[in-house]
Amino acid sequence: MESFNGFVFPNELHITWTVMIVLYPYITGMVAGAFIVSSFYHVFGMEKLKPIAKYALVSSFAFLCFATVPLLNHLGRPTRAFNILLTPNFNSAMSGFGFVYMTYMVIVVLEIWFSYREEFIKRYHQSDGIVKFIYSIIILRNTNVNENTHKYDKKMIVFLGGLGIPIACILHGYVGFLFGSIKANLWWSTPLMFIIFIFSAIVSGLAVLIFLYLFVHWRRKLKINQDSIDLMSKWLWGFMIIAVTLELMEILSISYERTEKWAILQHLINGKLKVSYLYLQIGLFSIGPFILLSITTLYKRLNVNFRNFLIWLSSGMLLLQVLFMRWNVVIGGQLVSKSMRGFTEYFPGFMDREGLIVSFLLILTPFILLRAFDKLFPFFDKEQALNK
Amino acid sequence: MNIENIDRRRFLQLGLLSSSGVLVGSLYAFSNREVKKEFKTYDDLRHYDWGYVVDTTRCIGCGSCVRACKIENNVPDTFFRTWVERYEINKNDVVRVDSPNGALESFQNNNFEKDVEKAFFVPKLCNHCINSACTQVCPVGASFHSPDGVVLIDKEHCVGCGYCVQACPYGCRYIDPVKGTADKCTLCYHRIQHGEAPACVNACPRNARIFGNLKDPKSKIRKILHQRRYGLLKPDLGTNPKCYYIGLDREVK
Missing domain, CATH: 3.30.70.20 (Alpha-Beta Plaits)
Structure with missing residues (x-):
């Protein structure tokens, strides 16, 4: 019986979760991913990643500072945002958000503090006046630097990094769970959702670090640490394969099961999401970087500059892949009517409160903040880079 | 009994009695209304x-x-x-x-x-x-079951996150564009x-x-x-x- 005719419930003409809710998992994904990369060195002791460990940690912090801004912009009553901490309903998947977020924030801030303590003390001694006073507050008026404090700092960094990995996974996996546990939504409701979110977070974290690292080093004409970049690009290649495979396996199992939800979801994939899902997310931005990264990883004799360019290009493409994946999940899921009989429309608008220009600014601000952080916590080892 | 047969005294007596009856009755009614509960208790x-x-x-x-x-x-x-x-x-x-x-x-x-x-x-x-999905997902507990089995929203507490709108399988909820809840x-x-x-x-x-x-x-x-x-x-x-x-x-x- 043909029953596909484009009916949506009257209340579904409005999309409830806009592009702001697309940005939130996108930014937290980079937060979690970058943190996990920094832990590769701090906790797992991958010496090759030492040059980017601090940079990854500070990047994670810069994104973390802005992760909640899209959410606040989206809330109908942003002034009541603290209700989520004051009167949490623990039956709700969303209620833990504030606590997980705060725990994670504390861990990241502490880990940065321990990582930069000696640097801060050095700067405290070099500066004078008001700057010296500010540094004295940051270092808590403790100027001890010796073998023991160095050991202790190191121990704390390993402990916090180790603790941070599960919290980062929870922070982001749980965003996936938030979507995956909505039984009313055909496109979201899958237990795979939070696993997909964790892996896509690591992909976006690695991608943003490589992308920025290569871009900044190219702009400042600094020497690129090829070992780190090669290792990171291999990790990126591996994780993107897992992430994309999981995304495809999910569709495959829905499609193969042929339950009633496939009757409508196949029209979603071939209709409303044809360009953003099939052509862009899966086609151009998954298969493209996969081929490029396969070349850079497997073909050793490639010219170094050309290889770095390919790595840079594919990490940029993967950043877009993850952005499209968030869009296709968050918006795509809401386009399907719960009546299973049709689709609604959505375009965010340019100048709206939750429009494209605001979104663009929101994505840009963490990068500007990161630029400012470079002054405060220098994360690229410039002397070493220049000497090489 | 014919009204013309009632003498003046009897008429005044009846009038006084009936008006005082109305007065007492209305006093009783008013006092009763004050005692009457506006809201039912939880047990009710x-x-x-x-x-x-x-x-x-x-x-x-x-x-x-x-x-x-x-x-x-x-x-x-x-x-x-x-x-x-x-x-x-x-x-x-x-x-x-x-x-x-x-x-x-x-x-x-x-x-x-x-x-x-x-x-x-x-x-x-x-x-x-x-077993409403909407009350389950409300992060702040603004959506709740009343004791008499109605699913209600505390609009003084709702943050307007829209999670309940997503969770309702029947499309019955919306975010009020004016109140933001x-x-x-x-x-x-x-x-x-x-x-x-x-x-x-x-x-x-x-x-x-x-x-x-x-x-x-x-x-x-x-x-x-x-x-x-x-x-x-x-x-x-x-x-x-x-x-x-x-x-x-x-x-x-």
């Missing part, structure tokens, strides 16, 4: 479990309920606490469903020019589920507290909407549920709706 409310029956075989799609609800509850334009869907199935078994503006202006034109084999209307509203059918809670029926039930000219106390064995709704065969919307989701549909067609989701 536990004697109720409000349920709803929609008889789809009786609905004629006039949209009176939608209009009554809009006026009673100040529902913003293009949002609906209740709406009516029209299903039309033609000879080739093609199903067309529509609900133009929630059937606020009823239904004007047919979907099919000819050969309509079967057609019916289905009014929809919040199902006030026993979630909103939905309350079964006209302000009316049912005083023993009145919800506005949509009052407005229905065909008695297609029946409302009553599921805990009262003598209530009309219990009788109907015992006598008729009914269905639930999306029963597989385990929400246990308390809105029972008589004559529910398999096409209705």
Whole structure:
């Protein structure tokens, strides 16, 4: 019986979760991913990643500072945002958000503090006046630097990094769970959702670090640490394969099961999401970087500059892949009517409160903040880079 | 007794007695009204479990309920606490469903020019589920079950995150664009507290909407549920709706 005719419930003409809710998992994904990369060195002791460990940690912090801004912009009553901490309903998947977020924030801030303590003390001694006073507050008026404090700092960094990995996974996996546990939504409701979110977070974290690292080093004409970049690009290649495979396996199992939800979801994939899902997310931005990264990883004799360019290009493409994946999940899921009989429309608008220009600014601000952080916590080892 | 036979004294006596009776009576009535409880206590409310029956075989799609609800509850334009869907199935078994503006202006034109084999209307509203998905997901606990079995929203507490809108499988919730909080059918809670029926039930000219106390064995709704065969919307989701549909067609989701 043909029953596909484009009916949506009257209340579904409005999309409830806009592009702001697309940005939130996108930014937290980079937060979690970058943190996990920094832990590769701090906790797992991958010496090759030492040059980017601090940079990854500070990047994670810069994104973390802005992760909640899209959410606040989206809330109908942003002034009541603290209700989520004051009167949490623990039956709700969303209620833990504030606590997980705060725990994670504390861990990241502490880990940065321990990582930069000696640097801060050095700067405290070099500066004078008001700057010296500010540094004295940051270092808590403790100027001890010796073998023991160095050991202790190191121990704390390993402990916090180790603790941070599960919290980062929870922070982001749980965003996936938030979507995956909505039984009313055909496109979201899958237990795979939070696993997909964790892996896509690591992909976006690695991608943003490589992308920025290569871009900044190219702009400042600094020497690129090829070992780190090669290792990171291999990790990126591996994780993107897992992430994309999981995304495809999910569709495959829905499609193969042929339950009633496939009757409508196949029209979603071939209709409303044809360009953003099939052509862009899966086609151009998954298969493209996969081929490029396969070349850079497997073909050793490639010219170094050309290889770095390919790595840079594919990490940029993967950043877009993850952005499209968030869009296709968050918006795509809401386009399907719960009546299973049709689709609604959505375009965010340019100048709206939750429009494209605001979104663009929101994505840009963490990068500007990161630029400012470079002054405060220098994360690229410039002397070493220049000497090489 | 003829009025002309009453002497003046007797007349004054009667007048005095009756007016003092009115005075005492009204004093008693007023004092009683002051003592009368405005709100029922928690234990009183536990004697109720409000349920709803929609008889789809009786609905004629006039949209009176939608209009009554809009006026009673100040529902913003293009949002609906209740709406009516029209299903039309033609000879080739093609199903067309529509609900133009929630059937606020009823239904004007047919979907099919000819050969309509079967057609019916289905009014929809919040199902006030026993295991409601919307109250489960509310992060701040602003969405809750009242002791008398109505799913309500505390609009002074709601943050407007929209998670409940996503969680409701029936599309019954929306974010009020003016207040920025979630909103939905309350079964006209302000009316049912005083023993009145919800506005949509009052407005229905065909008695297609029946409302009553599921805990009262003598209530009309219990009788109907015992006598008729009914269905639930999306029963597989385990929400246990308390809105029972008589004559529910398999096409209705």
